Amino acid sequence: MAYWLGIDQGTSQTTAVVVDEQGRVQARRTVKLAAHFPKPGWVEQDPWEILAGVRAAAAPLLDAYPIQTVGFDNQGETFLLWDAATGAPVTPAIVWQDQRGLALCRQLAHEIDARLLQTKTGLRLDSYFSAPKLRFVLEQDHSLATAAQAGKLRFGTMDTWVLWHLSQGRLHITDPSTASRTLLFDINRLAWDDELLGWFRVPHALLPTVIASSGFVAELDWGDGHLRPLHALLVDQQAALFGQACFAPGDVKCTFGTGAFLLMNTGSAVHLSGHGLLATIAWHIDGATTYALDGGDFATGAAVQWLADGLALIPDVAASGTLAESSHDLAVVFVPALAGLAAPYWLPQARGAFFGLQRSTSRADLARAVLDGIACRVHELVETMQRDSGNTLRQLKVDGGPSANRYLMQSLADLLDIEILVAANDEATAAGIAQLAGHAASGVSLASLRAGWRPQAAYSPRVSPAERQARLDRWHRALAAVRLFHAETG
Numbered sequence: 259m260a261y262w263l264g265i266d267q268g269t270s271q272t273t274a275v276v277v278d279e280q281g282r283v284q285a286r287r288t289v290k291l292a293a294h295f296p297k298p299g300w301v302e303q304d305p306w307e308i309l310a311g312v313r314a315a316a317a318p319l320l321d322a323y324p325i326q327t328v329g330f331d332n333q334g335e336t337f338l339l340w341d342a343a344t345g346a347p348v349t350p351a352i353v354w355q356d357q358r359g360l361a362l363c364r365q366l367a368h369e370i371d372a373r374l375l376q377t378k379t380g381l382r383l384d385s386y387f388s389a390p391k392l393r394f395v396l397e398q399d400h401s402l403a404t405a406a407q408a409g410k411l412r413f414g415t416m417d418t419w420v421l422w423h424l425s426q427g428r429l430h431i432t433d434p435s436t437a438s439r440t441l442l443f444d445i446n447r448l449a450w451d452d453e454l455l456g457w458f459r460v461p462h463a464l465l466p467t468v469i470a471s472s473g474f475v476a477e478l479d480w481g482d483g484h485l486r487p488l489h490a491l492l493v494d495q496q497a498a499l500f501g502q503a504c505f506a507p508g509d510v511k512c513t514f515g516t517g518a519f520l521l522m523n524t525g526s527a528v529h530l531s532g533h534g535l536l537a538t539i540a541w542h543i544d545g546a547t548t549y550a551l552d553g554g555d556f557a558t559g560a561a562v563q564w565l566a567d568g569l570a571l572i573p574d575v576a577a578s579g580t581l582a583e584s585s586h587d588l589a590v591v592f593v594p595a596l597a598g599l600a601a602p603y604w605l606p607q608a609r610g611a612f613f614g615l616q617r618s619t620s621r622a623d624l625a626r627a628v629l630d631g632i633a634c635r636v637h638e639l640v641e642t643m644q645r646d647s648g649n650t651l652r653q654l655k656v657d658g659g660p661s662a663n664r665y666l667m668q669s670l671a672d673l674l675d676i677e678i679l680v681a682a683n684d685e686a687t688a689a690g691i692a693q694l695a696g697h698a699a700s701g702v703s704l705a706s707l708r709a710g711w712r713p714q715a716a717y718s719p720r721v722s723p724a725e726r727q728a729r730l731d732r733w734h735r736a737l738a739a740v741r742l743f744h745a746e747t748g
Contacts, residue, residue, distance in 0.1 A: 260700055263328045263486065264692025265316055266685070267308065267416050268494060269293070269336070269353065269516045270559075274315035275685050276323045277692040279702060281710040283683050285322065289315045294350070299357035302350035305338050305419055312420050313481030320484040328480065329490030329695030331497035331687060332416035334439045337388045339395065339402065339411050339464070340419070345427055348402060348411060351419075352391050355516075355556060355597045359390030360606055366390070370457055376530055378444045378451055380537030380549075385606055386556075388415070389441035389458040396459065406461050413464035415439075417491055424478040433471040433491035434547065438539040443468070445528060445539050448547065471541040472698035490695035494687050495519045496540050499550060501690020502655045502681055503711040505704045510643070510651060512636060513687060514658035514666075517597075518558040520639045522551040522647060533646045534602025535639075543694070551646060553639040556597035557610070558632045559660050564596060565628055571621045578625045579665035585626035588729070589614040591736040592624070592631035599741070602642045608744040613736045626665070633669040634733040640674055653677040655713075657686035664717075671717040672726060679713040 259278055266273045269291070276285040289311040294302045319325070335354035340347045352358070363383050370383060381387055392413065396403040405411050414422065415436050421429045437443040437450070442460060444451040450465055469475065475488040492500065495513055499521045502511040507525035512518055521540070528537050528549050536552040557564075562578050565571045572578055591613045598606035612627060644650055653676055660666055661680045671678045683689040696702050719726075 260326045260696070261323045262692040262696040262699070263316060263319060263325045264688040264690070264695065265312060265328065265330045266494060266497065266688035266691065267312060267330070267332045267420065268687070269333045272308070272311040272315045273685055273688045274319050275688040275692060276319050276325070277689050277696065279696065279700070281683070281689065281693050281707050283685060283689055285319055286685060286688070287315045287319055293353060299360070301353040301356040303336070303353055305340070305347045305351045308351060308416060309420055309423055317481030317484060320480060320486065321482070325486050327489040327695040327699035328478070328486050329691035330417055330420070330488060331492045331494045331691040332436060334415065334436060334493040334495070335386060335388050337392065337413060337415050338419060339406070339413055340422075342410050342412050345423060349395055351416065352395070354386055356391060357385045357598070357606055359385035359394050362390050362394050366457065375441070378446070378454060379441055380438065380445050380528060380530065381441055382536065382604055383441075384604055386600065387439060387441040389454070389460065392460060393458045406464050409463040411464060412466075413460075414466055418466045421478070421488070424480065425476060429476060430466045431469050431475070432466045434468055434539045434542045435471060435496045436491070436493040437468050439493055445537070445549070448542065470543065472543040472694050474698070487699065489698040490691050492541060492691055492694065495521055495552070496550070497690040497694070498657055498687040499523065499540055499690070500694050501683060501686035502657060503708040504655070505708055508647070508649050511655040511657065511686075514558055514656060514660035516558070516560045517554055517556045518632065518636050518639075519552070519554040520636065520643060522643055522649070524549045524551055524647070529647065531646050533642050534604060535642060535646055536601065541694070543697070551643055553601040553643055555594070555632070555635040555639065556600050557594045558635070559658070561594040561596055561610070561628050561632060562660065565625060572625060578629060579663040581622045582626035582629050582665045585620070585622040587614070587619060587623045589732070590619055590623040590627040591732050592627035593736050593740045594628065594631045594635060595740060601639060603741065605741060605744055608740055611736070611740050613739070629663065629666045630669050630729070631733070633666060633673050634730070636670055637673045637730070651676055653679055655679050655681060657681040657684060659684065667715070667717045668720065671719050672721040673729065675719045675726065678717040680715040682712040682714040684714070
């Protein structure tokens with residue numbers, strides 16, 4: 259029996275899983291990761307803590323299993339700069355949620371051809387992506403800009419940073435799916451783009467080499483002297499798309515974690531959105547590029563975590579569903595814009611809001627409103643994706659920690675009026691990158707991986723059309739108020 263190791267370097271934790279040849283998870287290990295908020299809108303992490311977390315998650319599993327190959331996925335747009343000679347960070351890891359590039363995006367909106375930007379990158383001009391924050395960092399510290407121009411610094415997303423150190427500085431690489439999240443990469447030509455680099459004033463010398471998403475990369479020490487070959491690299495949401503066996507055009511998944519991210523496989527064609535979604539690279543494997551439509555909400559699991567840790571209204575995240583089931587006031591509505599409103603509105607200045615509060619409002623009402631607000635945001639993303647693609651969904655595959663929340667999944671089924679299938683592998687992201695590594699190292703076919711996919715639970719709609727419409731109407735009124743309020747401050 260061959261075993262593959264998948265490492266998911268996420269925003270709130272790093273998870274490593276052992277997967278067998280049938281794609282079944284045999285073991286897992288998770289290491290939590292802290293975030294820091296030095297200023298309003300700024301979100302940072304410690305690069306050394308990220309590196310240590312990868313080693314701590316992987317090493318015990320490598321002790322316990324004869325791992326054939328390793329796959330590594332990362333949190334996408336998060337990046338840092340480090341010294342090319344010493345490997346020491348010269349910035350913190352600047353997280354995808356960080357908004358320090360917001361003012362620059364407003365400025366560049368008058369200078370950059372938005373349609374050309376979308377055509378080249380599939381993306382929008384937004385601080386969510388790496389390039390605006392990178393330009394901000396270089397403009398704020400002239401010594402960094404000078405060192406970058408002289409080739410003395412390196413830029414990298416979390417895959418690039420970790421692999422640089424695991425290889426003692428030999429590897430400065432990323433894959434096309436992660437490169438496509440920077441606003442610096444032409445997804446049509448699969449290359450860093452000089453015009454984009456000029457817009458964001460990024461020296462080419464900073465950037466990693468882009469390699470295929472699968473194939474032998476190198477033998478690396480994953481901790482405690484464990485040398486194993488790396489065969490797969492992806493950004494995290496694309497790894498989940500692979501882990502959910504969404505190999506055919508039209509296949510869709512939604513991963514719940516810090517945020518909620520909906521991806522639809524669009525095959526070999528770039529599908530530029532006309533409704534506020536993104537086009538992105540799903541993967542480049544076996545010599546071919548697969549693309550995807552992408553829509554995300556930035557605060558789903560993070561919103562529930564806020565109830566527990568920020569407000570101390572619930573003892574822990576797991577309690578939210580049970581508490582929500584005891585709510586009796588459906589007039590309390592929550593818009594979970596705790597990190598702005600992403601697709602399809604792209605209002606990073608928006609903030610979350612409760613509506614309908616009164617003296618009798620309980621913790622249960624607030625918990626239910628948060629979970630329903632998350633479901634309403636995902637409903638919007640699904641509806642937008644259906645309009646954009648022309649496809650009508652009959653079911654939705656979901657994964658990630660919050661997919662275990664029965665109230666949230668039932669609310670989603672009720673609002674979407676379709677079946678919700680919860681993946682048996684709740685760690686579909688880490689399992690997906692492990693399976694891609696197994697595909698590259700062992701030749702396990704995509705058909706075999708698709709045949710092995712199983713749901714753990716299924717949720718069917720239970721509410722009447724009238725109740726569904728009433729819930730959506732309340733939500734849309736609340737959302738309109740939030741958009742109006744924050745449009746005035748934008």
